[in-house]
Amino acid sequence: MRFDTLAQHGGYDPKEHRGHRSEPIYVGVAPVQPDSETARRVFVGEEEGIIYPRFGTENSRMVEKRLALLEGGEAAETFATGLAAINCMLFALTKPKDIVVVQERIYGGTTQSLKVFFSDRRVIFVKDMNDLDELSQKTKGLRPKFVFTEILSNPTLDVLDVKKLAEFSRRNKAKLVVDSTFATPVLSRPLEFGADIVIHSTTKFINIENMGGIVIGQKSDVQMVHEAAKFYGATCSQYDLKETLKGIRFLPIKVRRQSETALEIARFLSRHRAIKQVYYPGLPNSRNYYLAKKYLPDGCGGMLAFETHGTGKDTKNFIDTLALISNVVNLGSTWSNVTYPQETTHSILDPETRLSSGITETFVRFSTGLEDADDLLEDLDQALRKISN
Incomplete structure (x- = not known):
């Protein structure tokens, strides 16, 4: 299916939801499990299923499948906010003393969060991420674990050269994370240019009036984020997820x-x-x-x-x-x-x-x-x- 069609139908089959053409809201917290063995297998991730909202819900999986398809990613994980998506992703994929290279001109909340909650990581801010000389100089003799940028920076609208940053990241065996909130998958899909992970605050263009965030990327990376998300506790509400699906249709x-x-x-x-x-x-x-x-x-x-x-x-x-x-x-x-x-x-x-x-x-x-x-x-x-x- 092409992009506009995926925005309407991607990741949802009415036959799997009692024929409902519009995606239903699944309310409630913990569904009844058919037997003890199924409960065990679903809880530990050996079998796909719904067991508790922090582990995933019907509505979160609809959003994750659709946005992953639109971005060209293998998997996705939803969150209550965009900042929660960034923080949980970093908690899941980095550890203390890891080097995280960050674009200086980004959303102020992201900058402050990195300084407050990730002070045990070595966060290096780079003024111009498109200047590979500056980037190389700032990371000389170091081995970055992550390179974090916004494809359209908030709020100065700098455009980042994702392909060059992807090449730099690969040379350093680092992962390139791109916040694409301002662009949305309608205008740019960073994974196609070599990014490893894409993040959105779905509160913005995608959802319009409801909170949310999402991490999209390879299955292996997203699975690690998913395991962290179970205990991070920033679960998106079913209502907000339903509104996200509605927003994607008009996106x-x-x-x-x-x-x-x-x-x-x-x-x-x-x-x-x-x-x-x-x-x-x-x-x-x-x-x-x-x-x-x-x-x-x-x-x-x-x-x-x-x-x-x-x-x-x-x-x-x-x-x-x-x-x-x-x-x-x-x-x-x-x-x-x-x-x-x-x-x-x-x-x-x-x-x-x-x-x-x-x-x-x-x-x-x-x-x-x-x-x-x-x-x-x-x-x-x-x-x-x-x-x-």
Whole structure:
């Protein structure tokens, strides 16, 4: 089946669920086991079955199968949040003193989690992961266990050269992990370029309004994550999983439309006198343009960012003047919103790390929804004019 068909049917057969065309929600906690031997075999993983939610449910397996098919992975494991997926994956596949190489410009929550919960690992932050000289220099004489990056960085929209990073990882016998939340499998599938593991916060574009996260990759890696997940305790609820399945069905249409509108907005902002800089790899003057053509040929997604002229106070006045576009600390929904990372998503970082991550007091992250592009442009223009007069 092709991609759009898999988004509707992948990993689900109505015949296995009493003929229900729409995936049912399986409520409850522990199903009755037919006999003691079956209970034992299912519990220890010798036989596939449902025994307890932390070990997997009907709904989690539907989501795992479908997203694994869309990403081209062998297996997947769902979690309650994207950060839980990252943390459990690292707990499962690394040990104390292992070297983990991480892109510096990534989601602030990931950075802080690595510093707080993985202080017993040696975490090396690299400013530009596409600069193989810097990467080699930072890891000279070392043997990295993991290389962690975002294919579209949050929030500066850097595009990572996955193929080159995969080659570097293989030379060092390290695993390449790519967070593809901003791209979704609609626009890019990192496993096809050599990544070992792909992670999504399904809370964002995939699910829209419900929490979730997923790890996708080879069976051997995912099995280790699965064993850790049994006792990690970040199990996604059945309701959230059902909503994830619903979100996947609309994902191809939604993401393509968001990508088209985001490009229009980026072009508009790049010409506006109140804007200092626009971060969107779909613009020809972006330093990421050629990598975007390689890894995101069908569009660069619904996320963009920009810096306004003036001060942080001016930027916050702009945000507060927006009428249609909401101020929300999330992204990927069907309505558009802005986020002020300096005081929200990246506020937990120390000032030096925050600045290194590209976050200034005039920086704004923009998530494109499904509104008419002209309405969004008018709202942006009226708010920008008030701070540029």
